[in-house]
Amino acid sequence: METIYADHAATTFPRPQQVVDAMVNYLCNIGCNPGRGGYGRSLDAARLVYEARTLLAEFFHVPQPEQIIFTPSVTYSLNLVLKGLLQPGDHVIVSSMEHNAVVRPLTRLATERNLQVEKLTCKPDGTLEPKQLKDALRTNTRLIVLTHASNVTGTLLPVYEIGEILAGSDIFYCLDTAQTAGTEEINFQDLNCDYLAFTGHKGLLGPPGIGGLCLSERAAACTLPLVEGGTGSRSEQVQQPELLPDKFESGTQNVPGIAGLTAGVKLVQETGLQKIKKHKAELTAAFLDGLAGIPGIKVYGTKDAGKTTATVSLNLEGVDNGDLSFMLEQGFGIMTRSGLHCAPWAHQTIGSFPEGTLRFSFGLSSTVPEIEEIISALQTIAAEIA
Ligand SMILES: Cc1ncc(COP(=O)(O)O)c(C=O)c1O
Numbered sequence: 001m002e003t004i005y006a007d008h009a010a011t012t013f014p015r016p017q018q019v020v021d022a023m024v025n026y027l028c029n030i031g032c033n034p035g036r037g038g039y040g041r042s043l044d045a046a047r048l049v050y051e052a053r054t055l056l057a058e059f060f061h062v063p064q065p066e067q068i069i070f071t072p073s074v075t076y077s078l079n080l081v082l083k084g085l086l087q088p089g090d091h092v093i094v095s096s097m098e099h100n101a102v103v104r105p106l107t108r109l110a111t112e113r114n115l116q117v118e119k120l121t122c123k124p125d126g127t128l129e130p131k132q133l134k135d136a137l138r139t140n141t142r143l144i145v146l147t148h149a150s151n152v153t154g155t156l157l158p159v160y161e162i163g164e165i166l167a168g169s170d171i172f173y174c175l176d177t178a179q180t181a182g183t184e185e186i187n188f189q190d191l192n193c194d195y196l197a198f199t200g201h202k203g204l205l206g207p208p209g210i211g212g213l214c215l216s217e218r219a220a221a222c223t224l225p226l227v228e229g230g231t232g233s234r235s236e237q238v239q240q241p242e243l244l245p246d247k248f249e250s251g252t253q254n255v256p257g258i259a260g261l262t263a264g265v266k267l268v269q270e271t272g273l274q275k276i277k278k279h280k281a282e283l284t285a286a287f288l289d290g291l292a293g294i295p296g297i298k299v300y301g302t303k304d305a306g307k308t309t310a311t312v313s314l315n316l317e318g319v320d321n322g323d324l325s326f327m328l329e330q331g332f333g334i335m336t337r338s339g340l341h342c343a344p345w346a347h348q349t350i351g352s353f354p355e356g357t358l359r360f361s362f363g364l365s366s367t368v369p370e371i372e373e374i375i376s377a378l379q380t381i382a383a384e385i386a
């Protein structure tokens with residue numbers, strides 16, 4: 001049986017050959033530690049990491065490459081921001097569509113550091129009005145954390161409008177771009193944001209285990225590192241260096257991951273964000289169109305393919321979404337994700353808690369014939385259970 005991968009919101013698959021080749025090239029032909037030696041291979045590794053930093057700074061429109069920090073994931077980056085910035089008594093604003101990568105560390109910190117956490121409740125389609133944020137601001141508001149798009153419904157949040165509201169204020173602004181980097185235009189400077197957390201293994205087409213954080217200068221100065229240790233620089237000093245990116249990058253880097261991410265980002269640039277977005281919007285529109293004709297299907301989130309990523313959550317009346325996911329794989333080779341997708345607040349917002357949803361998400365390698373096969377499979381199952 002042929003298979004169809006419809007879980008690109010979880011991770012990209014299959015990985016482009018260029019990504020695999022770049023990783024193998026590092027492992028076989030370079031192999032050494034960047035910034036830890038003066039010999040050729042170590043310098044080659046350092047050049048590789050610098051090239052990646054420069055590429056990502058250009059990609060996200062960040063002024064200096066040193067403002068890009070490599071981390072293992074967006075989860076790590078968000079933990080770094082929350083744990084490194086927030087002080088007792090701070091007021092923090094988040095949306096009700098946030099992933100547990102924000103919700104869980106914030107829940108712990110709320111108790112440990114006596115934070116005031118305010119959740120902006122999005123509409124049942126996952127959208128947020130910028131005015132809601134304006135009304136929530138207080139004199140002790142220290143940080144706003146928003147996901148650029150929900151990983152449950154795909155709904156995009158008005159992150160640029162919110163950046164305009166916050167411009168010139170002393171409130172820090174953090175964006176989680178896990179679901180949008182590599183599809184949406186993300187301009188760090190136009191967003192007026194202080195922290196832009198990204199992950200390499202989704203829309204950026206890279207391998208798992210590599211992500212990062214772009215920081216404004218003021219954010220870098222006010223944030224403590226999550227991990228301290230060897231940086232290959234200022235080794236005479238027993239305190240963590242303040243210089244960037246070393247302040248936040250201790251220990252041996254995931255250089256194969258960085259090599260793979262570089263190849264992924266180059267592929268995104270060569271293909272073009274507009275073309276990628278158009279392709280995904282066409283797939284989403286075709287999928288939503290097909291779903292509209294199937295009795296018993298309830299689609300969550302906005303139905304406007306221009307206001308969402310290529311992620312669609314649904315339930316089929318009378319069938320548990322876990323069972324539906326199983327039937328799709330066993331009967332038709334279609335891979336999806338069921339349940340709560342690490343985002344319980346989002347399901348409370350859209351009305352699918354605690355049962356969750358079945359999530360389909362499409363990527364650059366997804367095709368219209370695949371969408372047609374998925375629709376046909378859902379029609380068959382819906383007819384069988386009717
Ligand atoms: C919106 C959002 N934030 C954070 C994450 C966590 O990403 P990672 O596992 O790469 O850290 C995800 C992953 O699905 C996500 O969708």
